[in-house]
Amino acid sequence: MPDFPWDLLAPYGVRAKNHPKGAIDLSQGTPVDPTPDFIQKALHEASNAPGYPVTTGSPELRRAIITYCRDQLGAAGEFDVLPVIGSKEFVAWLPFMLRSKKVLIPEIAYPTYRVGAIIAGAEIKEVGIDATKWNTDSGDLIWVNTPSNPTGRVHSADEITAALAHRSRGAIVAVDECYFSFGDSKKPISTFQLARGDNKNFLTVHSLSKRSNLAGYRGAFVAGDPALISRLLELRKHAGMMAPAPVQHAVAVALGDEVHVQEQAMVYAARRKRLAPALTSKGFAVDFSDAGLYIWCSNGEEDWAQVAWFAERGILVTPGNFYGKGGARHIRIALTATDAKIDEAIERILHS
Numbered sequence: 001m002p003d004f005p006w007d008l009l010a011p012y013g014v015r016a017k018n019h020p021k022g023a024i025d026l027s028q029g030t031p032v033d034p035t036p037d038f039i040q041k042a043l044h045e046a047s048n049a050p051g052y053p054v055t056t057g058s059p060e061l062r063r064a065i066i067t068y069c070r071d072q073l074g075a076a077g078e079f080d081v082l083p084v085i086g087s088k089e090f091v092a093w094l095p096f097m098l099r100s101k102k103v104l105i106p107e108i109a110y111p112t113y114r115v116g117a118i119i120a121g122a123e124i125k126e127v128g129i130d131a132t133k134w135n136t137d138s139g140d141l142i143w144v145n146t147p148s149n150p151t152g153r154v155h156s157a158d159e160i161t162a163a164l165a166h167r168s169r170g171a172i173v174a175v176d177e178c179y180f181s182f183g184d185s186k187k188p189i190s191t192f193q194l195a196r197g198d199n200k201n202f203l204t205v206h207s208l209s210k211r212s213n214l215a216g217y218r219g220a221f222v223a224g225d226p227a228l229i230s231r232l233l234e235l236r237k238h239a240g241m242m243a244p245a246p247v248q249h250a251v252a253v254a255l256g257d258e259v260h261v262q263e264q265a266m267v268y269a270a271r272r273k274r275l276a277p278a279l280t281s282k283g284f285a286v287d288f289s290d291a292g293l294y295i296w297c298s299n300g301e302e303d304w305a306q307v308a309w310f311a312e313r314g315i316l317v318t319p320g321n322f323y324g325k326g327g328a329r330h331i332r333i334a335l336t337a338t339d340a341k342i343d344e345a346i347e348r349i350l351h352s
């Protein structure tokens with residue numbers, strides 16, 4: 001396994017904590033806004049759960065996921081769905097479960113795509129974010145992440161379609177859309193919609209962690225090719241990978257509501273709108289950052305020097321190299337801090 005990168009950031013956390021007004025942690029994309037009351041209530045309602053939950057999901061949850069896929073993602077044709085215990089475990093174990101030999105991952109990406117390939121003992125091939133420019137064989141599993149962590153880049157329809165085309169050469173295309181609900185200056189396009197009912201060798205993973213602020217519950221789902229879902233279900237049944245029953249109910253209830261999601265999207269958009277100009281006024285160029293929870297930016301220096309610049313101001317941000325060598329001159333700033341903390345960070349960026 002690679003070194004756990006967050007350990008390398010710890011000394012900068014100590015530096016940030018030494019700031020007279022304390023540290024502001026903008027390094028992790030962990031939601032801080034409350035889980036909506038109606039979802040908390042749903043969790044509580046289902047808290048009497050003496051029996052085992054089913055791996056395939058309760059009928060209520062399966063209905064909710066299928067309806068979400070059809071209504072919000074434009075899913076058509078034959079597809080199946082499966083709850084998972086947060087999308088990280090799915091990302092980490094998918095190549096192992098599929099017995100993948102060669103996995104294509106974005107060159108700047110959420111680190112767990114690489115970790116999953118390592119667990120599977122698979123060859124890893126890094127590819128550019130734009131699939132229309134790929135000049136590679138297809139491997140047998142391809143990860144696409146739109147909107148992307150860490151860049152906040154929203155893939156175009158052409159790029160996603162180009163990735164999906166690798167299915168005709170035998171690859172399984174897995175699209176991580178866990179930030180799908182948080183389009184800002186660009187709206188993400190659902191891969192289901194672009195698959196136009198041909199879901200063979202296609203999987204998409206969605207998470208409630210950010211969409212509904214329930215990262216602590218561990219609720220996500222995968223949807224797509226019924227044959228692949230059936231293979232994954234069989235394995236997961238044997239391996240005890242079932243979502244807890246109270247969480248299944250809470251996820252079903254959360255998926256039925258888009259109002260709280262729109263409200264949260266507006267909160268992130270407002271934070272980005274306030275923070276980005278403060279950064280640019282100090283010489284940081286903001287790249288992509290059109291959706292999702294992050295600002296991806298650079299002042300042209302090495303990433304650790306930029307992390308140190310923020311740590312002196314009591315702000316902890318993430319160095320871009322955590323996401324691949326191509327990120328080594330960028331930093332990632334998470335919008336997952338309260339409005340008050342974002343305002344305090346802006347104050348420190350502008351005036352110290």
Ligand SMILES: Cc1ncc(COP(=O)(O)O)c(C=O)c1O
Nearest residue numbers: 086087088110149178207209220
């Ligand atoms: C791109 C991406 N995929 C998956 C995850 C995992 O999210 P969770 O396990 O909370 O669903 C994250 C978390 O930050 C992420 O950034």
